[in-house]
Structures are given as structure tokens and as C-alpha cells.
Amino acid sequence: MIEEEDDIAARLHVEAPLAAAAEIELDSAQTHYLRSVLRLAPGGHVALFNGRDGEWTAEIESLGKHKAMLRPRHQTREQEPEIDLWLLFAPVKRARIDLIAEKATELGVSRLVPVLTRRTNIARVNIERLAAHAREAAEQTERLSVPVVMAPQRLDEALASFPAGRRLILCDETGTAPPIAELLAQAQGKEDSWAVLTGPEGGFTPDELDGLKKLPFVNRVGLGPRVLRADTAALAALAVFQALAGDWRRGRRR
């Protein structure tokens, strides 16, 4: 369901400030993409965003083999405040963790936090690859920002350093938690910051669940009668959050 402006061939996230007088240098991967994949040339137009300065139409001034220079021409969208929603998730195997990064970005998550639980059997999390998936999803779905991907943390450490004032929605598949819609109906219109927490294949251990239940900022919720895979649970919980208590209550931005 992606529609592009007629003359805009690509949409790229950059780090540099965007302004009418700026010169934006692309990295070699982005340069390769414009030159060899899209076969653009100087004079072509792309859209740029950096998470701070809205979206700009920029003209390609030069396009070498490893380096491109772009000049922002006019701002097409203003930066807007975004929802402050974290996803804490137990890492799962490769295809499914990539999917979590991609879909969580589309669903408006501001921060992705891999948390290592007792039953997590993933030895290493490639956060650079997750960040690349998040960036690509933001570029392709007209988001004006890219979520921050954090280094993996142990669950107990993530909970010990959990910020005051933020509430944590624990997706609990033991079948004893109240439905997610019940919690979120009460949350509508409140200004809290939120996080969603999902477990690994195999779920949280009883000890982990006991510990989580005792924390005052944790709300347990259930996600229906079927057992969901870890990635499905994360994406489903985020969609329901956005629909009921998040930014789906306003319309499209453009």
C-alpha cells in the first residue's frame, strides 16, 4: 500500500541536518542504491528525512561510484511529535527477529530492546542488521523517524533500570491474564509512556512471570485463545495498542 510521489524515486533516512542550504552526502550503500539499483542520475529527486527536520525533496547534485551529494530543495512534511512506545522482546531466530524489527517500525515503535530471558536460546543479536531493517521499513512506509535499536539486555537488568513513569504491558500467554483490550480501554486518553514486553518461543518461566507480576509498573494482558508465535504476539500487541490507545485515532499524515 505504498504510494510514491510522481517524481520522487526513493525515500532515504540520513543523519545530517536537513535545510535548504545544506549539502547532504550519502554513504556508499545509499549511493549504490541510487546509482546501481534505481539507476538515477544527477538532477533526479529523492525524499530525505532524519527524524528531526521533517521530510525534504532533494536533488541529486553528483552521483559517483561511492559517494553522492544531494541538495534539499523544499520541505514536504513537517516533523511531528511521535508516540513514545517501546518494544521489549526476547530475540528469536533470524527471519522472525528481522520481521519484528520491520513490523514494529511500521507500527510506530520508538525503541526496540532485545531482552534475554531464561528460555531465550539466541546467542547473539545482530543489532546492526535489526537497525538496517528498521531503517528500511521507515524509508518505505513514510515514517519520519527510525526507531532506536538498543543493545541486548538481560530481562532482570532491563526491569531494574526501567524508567519511572513508563508502564509495561506484559504479553502473558498462560491464559490467566485479562484481555489486552480491557487494559487499553482504561488507558485511552492518558498521557503515559508505554512499553510492550513479549517472550521467547517457549514463553517466560514461572519465576520470571512471578517476578514481573510483583512490579508496580507491569500490567499483564492476554492475546486470545490461540498460542501465538513470539513474533506474532509482538506485532499483534503493538497493533492493538496503536488502535486503542495510540496514534491510530488520528488519520494519515499526508
Place this chain on the structure above:
Amino acid sequence: MIEEEDDIAARLHVEAPLAAAAEIELDSAQTHYLRSVLRLAPGGHVALFNGRDGEWTAEIESLGKHKAMLRPRHQTREQEPEIDLWLLFAPVKRARIDLIAEKATELGVSRLVPVLTRRTNIARVNIERLAAHAREAAEQTERLSVPVVMAPQRLDEALASFPAGRRLILCDETGTAPPIAELLAQAQGKEDSWAVLTGPEGGFTPDELDGLKKLPFVNRVGLGPRVLRADTAALAALAVFQALAGDWRRGRRR
């Protein structure tokens, strides 16, 4: 988040009736899975379901190279009525259409209908592969049924033959439709049958949207301020439906 019973090595969907006196013959793919992937032997136990007779624990009586014979021992779950929710979706490229079949199954869809729209650029839909993904998802997520996968239909044909009494939720990304939660808040507790319709990458054409809007059984909804990929839109809409108007209001079945 899948937990298995201690002595149950696998969960398989079969077509045959399940009863204490039955003999269940597995096909060669399932036989291969039990013998060569799980390395089971006669005397081992698996769970069986067929969408009609609940779930049974069955003992492996014989396990040859191409054929296995199982005997149901006792019923572990009764068949329960399931929600009547269809997903009509424009087919997308391979990895994403497989994902739609898998996740829609986890999210409780009863029927998957590929619909060909103006901007659908997928020439052929392999419904056998989609059905295999749906079956595997049902097996792994403790569903007691497998959704029916229909042959692809043209959108206009699917609409012309749309059954009376069923309502169609059109996921409309033009930014002018009311939020999905608004529609579903009104739908709670009603006994209607429902379907969700999602478009291809590139969306529906203005003509298609005009035609859809005129149909009395169609409700347009929006899915928030970001542009979602086609697969994300389908899964997000299904999750929100189940949370607000579907079966997520009851707990886990077991």
C-alpha cells in the same frame, strides 16, 4: 510462546475422523516428519486434530518409510465453535504472502481468499503452498482447525458473490476512513459474520475504492498515520478485530 505437553512430540492435522477405535494413516510428508525429522518410533505419542473432533493423543503403531499408522488413545480437548472471520487479501510476493497465511491462521481466520485487484502484479498464487503454511501454523499454535484457502478470485467477482449477512471491513489507506477501533467498538457483541479486505502494494485504485464504498456491506476503516505494507495491514487489522470484536475476550482454551 509454544509449550508442548511433556510426552507429545508433535501436533498434526489429519483429514480422517478421530475416535478411540480409529486407525489413522499419515501421508508420506507427515511420516517423513515423524521418522526422519523428529526421529520418533512406534510407541511414541503425537497429538492429532481434524477441525471436527477436537484434539486426541495418538500412539504410533507403525512407522515405515512412506507410511505411518496411528491409533487415537484419548481426547485431550473438545472441538469448540470458532469465530467466522474471512480474510480477503490481494496476493503479494512470496515471502509476504506466506507470512499472511501463517499469521492469519494464528490470528484465527476461518477462510483465506486471494483477490486479484487492478494493481495486483502477482501472476500466479500457489494455494497449495499457502494451505501448507496455514496447516503448519495451526499445528504449531494449538488451533483445532485449519483455515480454508480458496482459489484466487477477481475482486469484482468476490464482491458480486459476497454472501448476504456478512460485513466487509475495507482497510483503506487513503487517510479518509475512520479509525478501525471506532467501527469495531460498535460491532462488539453483535453476532455478525465478518471479513477483512486488504489491498496490494500500491493500494486499491480510486475506481475500486469508489465501487467498494457503494456496497452496503462494506465498512471502510483506517489503520493509523503510517503507510503499512500489505502484509502488515492484514495482520494488524486481524489482531485489532480479534481484540475488540472477536475471540480474544475469552482466555486460553487449555
